[in-house]
């Protein structure tokens with residue numbers, strides 16, 4: 354039976370996640386297990402390690418990736434319109450807030466994992482371009498003796514308009530990337546942007562390559578979240594920053610009731626009506642409930658050796674932004 358890919362195994366117990374194993378040693382198993390002989394406990398542990406969840410379904414680990422792939426292959430063409438309809442446009446604000454938190458400096462090399470149709474990448478390009486243009490304007494005002502040719506040249510160089518910043522969108526799904534590339538073409542994004550097919554658990558990049566790693570609404574879909582976090586750590590430069598925007602836990606009981614009602618009663622119906630796809634949107638709401646809480650996810654990020662890990666809950670905890678640094 355295949356061993357878990359990494360040294361820390363997280364298992365889902367009810368609504369919470371518990372750290373079960375580190376470096377092959379059992380650390381904190383659930384109390385109901387504590388009376389069982391060690392062998393039986395290890396066997397059960399191993400069995401659990403080969404199964405995972407896909408929404409509320411339990412599936413063999415090897416099957417989850419394929420199922421997730423089908424979901425995003427199926428929703429790709431309607432993905433953007435669905436997000437606006439379902440969230441009444443609020444997802445745009447959450448994504449803007451991620452950029453404000455990031456505050457990229459000139460020359461930033463960003464890797465946007467599970468970048469899908471490019472929402473984070475386009476926001477990044479807008480941000481760095483507008484900041485760089487403002488800087489250039491200030492410099493031009495200071496150098497008033499430049500010729501018109503020199504001024505025109507400064508504005509014509511597209512790469513230069515980003516101040517050396519670049520973003521790589523990496524996603525496992527060809528269809529999502531295809532929609533993203535079409536959007537980029539239609540909206541005129543060309544310079545400083547690359548699209549790469551790749552798995553968050555096994556990134557096709559060298560060590561210490563990026564200043565910032567982002568993952569927005571992506572990590573919830575990954576089979577081994579701990580492995581994806583370790584990969585994030587590997588590809589970041591020392592001093593680099595990890596930022597994750599993901600659904601989280603609503604703590605206010607009244608809002609939580611309304612949120613559940615909306616999620617389970619409205620979202621799959623909208624999925625069926627707009628995209629002809631009930632199942633994918635049922636998976637969406639179920640996968641949200643399966644994802645660890647703000648504090649639990651923070652611990653997972655710390656386990657991947659990130660430092661100064663913090664989070665901010667948005668819209669009553671419907672989503673949260675987690676941040677951490679590679680030192």
Ligand SMILES: COc1cc(O)cc(C/C=C(\C)CC/C=C(\C)CC/C=C(\C)CC/C=C(\C)CC/C=C(\C)CC/C=C(\C)CC/C=C(\C)CC/C=C(\C)CC/C=C(\C)CCC=C(C)C)c1O
Pocket residue numbers: 424425428432435436437439440441443444570608611612614615616618619620633634636637638641668669671
């Ligand atoms: C297949 O996988 C996926 C597919 C995708 O298309 C996207 C994703 C990943 C997700 C994103 C990129 C983000 C964008 C997508 C979403 C936000 C969809 C998921 C949405 C939720 C889980 C629910 C949260 C929604 C919101 C905060 C938007 C605001 C919605 C409302 C205010 C409710 C609108 C009310 C109606 C339409 C009336 C009909 C409603 C009912 C009969 C049910 C009763 C509901 C209520 C009375 C109100 C509902 C209350 C709330 C939602 C909580 C409000 C919270 C506060 C005020 C703080 C992907 O993985």
Ligand SMILES: C[S@@+](CC[C@H](N)C(=O)[O-])C[C@H]1O[C@@H](n2cnc3c(N)ncnc32)[C@H](O)[C@@H]1O
Pocket residue numbers: 421425466467468469470471472473523524525526529551552553554568569570571574575576
């Ligand atoms: C909900 S979309 C998020 C897209 C985009 N980040 C956004 O905020 O709109 C989730 C994305 O995660 C991608 N994904 C799922 N598993 C992945 C994995 N193991 N590696 C890379 N991308 C993955 C899907 O293909 C999909 O494009």
